[in-house]
Amino acid sequence: MSIFYDIAVVLRDVASLFLPRTCLACGRVLLENEGCVCLACRYNMPLTNFAKRKDNPIKLLFENVLPVESAAAMFWFVGGTEWQRIIHNFKYHGRWFFAQKMGEWLGEELLDGGNFDDIDLIVPIPLHYRRRLRRGYNQSEQLALGVGRKMGVECDFRSVRRCHYNDSQTSKSRSERWDNVEEIFDVRRAERLRGKHILLLDDVLTTGATMASCASAIVKACEGDVLISVASLSVSRRIIDER
Numbered sequence: 201m202s203i204f205y206d207i208a209v210v211l212r213d214v215a216s217l218f219l220p221r222t223c224l225a226c227g228r229v230l231l232e233n234e235g236c237v238c239l240a241c242r243y244n245m246p247l248t249n250f251a252k253r254k255d256n257p258i259k260l261l262f263e264n265v266l267p268v269e270s271a272a273a274m275f276w277f278v279g280g281t282e283w284q285r286i287i288h289n290f291k292y293h294g295r296w297f298f299a300q301k302m303g304e305w306l307g308e309e310l311l312d313g314g315n316f317d318d319i320d321l322i323v324p325i326p327l328h329y330r331r332r333l334r335r336g337y338n339q340s341e342q343l344a345l346g347v348g349r350k351m352g353v354e355c356d357f358r359s360v361r362r363c364h365y366n367d368s369q370t371s372k373s374r375s376e377r378w379d380n381v382e383e384i385f386d387v388r389r390a391e392r393l394r395g396k397h398i399l400l401l402d403d404v405l406t407t408g409a410t411m412a413s414c415a416s417a418i419v420k421a422c423e424g425d426v427l428i429s430v431a432s433l434s435v436s437r438r439i440i441d442e443r
């Protein structure tokens with residue numbers, strides 16, 4: 201990775217601090233008291249309310265693969281809409297700070313639901329180091345910092361590593377994507393995770409396969425002595441419709 205690229209990433213992030221704050225969804229300039237999404241978008245956001253339902257469709261989705269204590273996603277990910285733009289904005293446009301703000305909102309939802317009260321540690325789904333270098337940050341780590349701050353829970357960015365650099369999965373069928381994520385994670389410090397209730401965190405749940413693969417790697421490395429819950433900021437409707 202060239203040093204010039206790194207400098208460009210830093211300059212881009214610094215420049216964004218001086219631009220007017222705009223709504224992550226609709227792009228309108230935000231008022232002083234608005235967080236990262238304007239009040240109108242906040243009101244219209246297609247929330248799932250899964251955090252309040254113990255046996256929601258996401259928990260059922262994982263049940264066949266491995267037991268999860270609780271599962272939730274905050275809003276529906278609808279392609280081509282302002283709700284997709286929220287994710288794109290902090291994934292591809294360097295607005296990592298807003299990922300933390302969205303994380304705080306997700307943390308509030310998880311606390312309000314009452315099903316995530318005994319989490320010990322938050323582990324965001326890692327990116328492969330090459331992708332992380334290219335983007336300059338991992339948006340799920342930034343989300344985790346926001347969630348952790350709201351819930352008063354520590355984050356762990358170093359115990360799990362993504363060891364395979366897989367291709368973009370957008371054009372593959374659901375079954376292929378499940379095959380493609382077998383054993384792509386490697387747990388380096390199982391002793392830090394053992395005996396704990398871990399919240400695995402991602403920005404978008406597209407098939408659930410990546411999350412399931414990461415959860416399996418952790419359970420295996422801890423020889424079953426671990427509890428897993430999962431949460432993501434958004435979830436694709438297909439994940440539920442295709443079941």
Ligand SMILES: [Zn+2]
Nearest residue numbers: 223226238241
């Ligand atoms: Zn808006």
